[in-house]
Amino acid sequence: MGQWKNSELCTIRRNPTIEVWLFTKLLSSHQLELFHCSSTYRSLRVGALSVEPSTRSPLFFNIPSRHKEAAMTGSVDCVTDLSQVSPVLLRKYIDGCHMLHQHDLVDAYGHLSVRLSNTTFLMSRYLAPALVASPEDLVIYNIEDAQPVKPDAPRGFSERFIHSEVYKAYPAVQSVVHSHSLEVVPFSISTVPLSACFHMAGFLGTAVPVWDAASVYKDHPSDNQDMLVRNIKLASSLAKALGENGQVKHPVVLMRGHGMVVTSESLEMCIFNCIYTQQNARVQRSAMGLGGEVKYFTQREAHDTGTTTGMGAVKPWPLWEQEVANETMYRNQISQPGSGRD
Numbered sequence: 001m002g003q004w005k006n007s008e009l010c011t012i013r014r015n016p017t018i019e020v021w022l023f024t025k026l027l028s029s030h031q032l033e034l035f036h037c038s039s040t041y042r043s044l045r046v047g048a049l050s051v052e053p054s055t056r057s058p059l060f061f062n063i064p065s066r067h068k069e070a071a072m073t074g075s076v077d078c079v080t081d082l083s084q085v086s087p088v089l090l091r092k093y094i095d096g097c098h099m100l101h102q103h104d105l106v107d108a109y110g111h112l113s114v115r116l117s118n119t120t121f122l123m124s125r126y127l128a129p130a131l132v133a134s135p136e137d138l139v140i141y142n143i144e145d146a147q148p149v150k151p152d153a154p155r156g157f158s159e160r161f162i163h164s165e166v167y168k169a170y171p172a173v174q175s176v177v178h179s180h181s182l183e184v185v186p187f188s189i190s191t192v193p194l195s196a197c198f199h200m201a202g203f204l205g206t207a208v209p210v211w212d213a214a215s216v217y218k219d220h221p222s223d224n225q226d227m228l229v230r231n232i233k234l235a236s237s238l239a240k241a242l243g244e245n246g247q248v249k250h251p252v253v254l255m256r257g258h259g260m261v262v263t264s265e266s267l268e269m270c271i272f273n274c275i276y277t278q279q280n281a282r283v284q285r286s287a288m289g290l291g292g293e294v295k296y297f298t299q300r301e302a303h304d305t306g307t308t309t310g311m312g313a314v315k316p317w318p319l320w321e322q323e324v325a326n327e328t329m330y331r332n333q334i335s336q337p338g339s340g341r342d
């Protein structure tokens with residue numbers, strides 16, 4: 001592990017009640033991670049850069065490219081080899097794959113990715129997420145064309161284009177999940193929209209968009225219509241449903257008869273968004289089954305609950321880590337930070 005430096009302090013977001021700062025943490029000569037704190041956490045004081053990290057509740061981010069100016073050393077313009085990636089991030093990625101499986105968000109299918117740089121991202125090879133275990137299972141891809149950086153890379157997922165096109169369209173997105181959640185798919189084929197009605201999922205907003213592959217098929221009728229997103233043409237169309245002008249408006253978009261794509265500015269929050277999207281779907285379907293009128297969040301309620309819980313992955317992440325660590329079927333061969341083996 002690297003040492004704490006006198007990191008630059010930069011405020012990235014302000015509102016009347018919550019302030020968020022990013023700190024940089026030096027992990028190696030090439031890698032920095034950002035340390036995220038909020039004024040809602042008692043231990044953080046403005047400018048208290050010397051506070052011991054262990055006394056705060058940290059949420060680690062891989063480096064958003066837009067903040068690289070704040071980094072003191074190293075470059076994130078191009079990460080092409082796993083040796084350039086911090087073990088902390090690699091371990092977190094593998095844990096994330098396992099968490100998605102433990103929460104029934106993926107089975108043999110579905111995948112997680114994380115951005116490494118302006119031009120590359122990381123995904124597992126063609127393997128069920130529960131079985132991802134070691135660096136040999138990880139592949140670095142070019143964002144431009146979703147092709148592996150190394151020509152001898154193992155086979156990858158056919159739908160990795162979903163990830164590459166989202167990273168290409170939205171520079172702030174740091175992590176992407178594609179899931180076939182059975183709780184969520186019904187909302188992709190119904191006229192009832194998936195809508196925020198549970199306070200942990202305000203980020204969904206008042207209606208989650210549904211992207212329909214048929215919107216592309218209609219212009220290319222001779223194409224295979226198996227609903228899979230395995231080329232740039234389909235994936236770029238899907239990515240457009242998330243937002244516009246490089247800004248994400250909807251962190252979650254459903255895919256008709258298929259699943260969903262979930263995004264966030266950190267890997268932890270991407271897992272968080274997946275888990276609570278699924279829980280909101282479960283709550284909404286349960287309420288609809290009661291037969292009365294379902295009262296959904298207003299736009300303001302969705303916004304405010306989303307803002308509050310958006311600061312909250314600090315709390316569940318260690319729980320989710322412990323849960324997957326306790327399951328013998330999940331193996332993470334990247335050494336635990338601080339174990340003395342890294």
Ligand SMILES: [Zn+2]
Pocket residue numbers: 109110159178180228258259
């Ligand atoms: Zn799929």
